[in-house]
Amino acid sequence: MLEDPRMVVWFDIDNTLYSASTKISQAMGKRIHAYFVSLGLNEEEASELHLKYYTQYGLALRGLTRYHEIDPLDFDQKCDGTLPLEDLLQPNPKVRKLLEDLDRTKVRVWALTNAYKNHANRVLTILNLRDQFEGVVFCDYEQPNFTCKPEPEYYHNAMKQTGITDPSKCLFVDDSKQNVISARKLGWGRCVHFHEHGLETMEGGKLKTLGQNGDTAADTDCIQVIYDLEELRVVWPDIFSK
Numbered sequence: 001m002l003e004d005p006r007m008v009v010w011f012d013i014d015n016t017l018y019s020a021s022t023k024i025s026q027a028m029g030k031r032i033h034a035y036f037v038s039l040g041l042n043e044e045e046a047s048e049l050h051l052k053y054y055t056q057y058g059l060a061l062r063g064l065t066r067y068h069e070i071d072p073l074d075f076d077q078k079c080d081g082t083l084p085l086e087d088l089l090q091p092n093p094k095v096r097k098l099l100e101d102l103d104r105t106k107v108r109v110w111a112l113t114n115a116y117k118n119h120a121n122r123v124l125t126i127l128n129l130r131d132q133f134e135g136v137v138f139c140d141y142e143q144p145n146f147t148c149k150p151e152p153e154y155y156h157n158a159m160k161q162t163g164i165t166d167p168s169k170c171l172f173v174d175d176s177k178q179n180v181i182s183a184r185k186l187g188w189g190r191c192v193h194f195h196e197h198g199l200e201t202m203e204g205g206k207l208k209t210l211g212q213n214g215d216t217a218a219d220t221d222c223i224q225v226i227y228d229l230e231e232l233r234v235v236w237p238d239i240f241s242k
Helices: 024-038 043-057 060-067 072-078 093-100 117-126 152-162 177-185 229-235
Strands: 007-011 107-112 135-137 170-174 190-194 200-203 206-209 223-226
Touching (some): 024 043, 024 060, 043 060, 060 072, 093 229, 107 152, 117 135, 135 152, 170 177, 177 190, 177 223, 190 229, 223 229
Parallel strands (some): 007 170, 107 135, 170 190, 190 223
Antiparallel strands (some): 200 206
């Protein structure tokens, strides 16, 4: 079968398709911390390991499954599954219009997330965006030694799922500096770091204010930084029909 000639636009989901101002990362961070404590760790140990695993693997759960033999589906149910997303999220017509205006004769649109499929589909449904995505590449917690961003294997697997062989045809936007840098190193053609300067977010259980301590990918070759998804119309003008 011939390969689809269109480019693939990859959107991260959490803190990208919705704003960090929703404070979902803080709610998630508290649940992950509680999960560490439930394993018998004290508060300090839980905080240290949470940050260590997030920094080392890009996802705290990767460290938990590797060193603590926990069931990732149990983690998903107790952490992601208990988030009050319906109370914290609401559809954003501007984001939907942005996705609708992508020229589908030139690009295919996929989501690329470190969440499990249940959370990914739940968020996309609440945001009224599920129909705008051809598919979702997610962390498959059912698989032993599952991969996640920013691990190279995760991006290779994403390309396999979409049937694309040329990494230069991949366009990617993510709120994680490390995730976009990793994609760029693998040859993904156009990478954008979505960075809501001044807002607070939680990474590895630690609160941070975006825009401090050089936490953007602006100094990385061929990576652009945007503060609003609408800016994609400017940085990728050739893939929009309107």
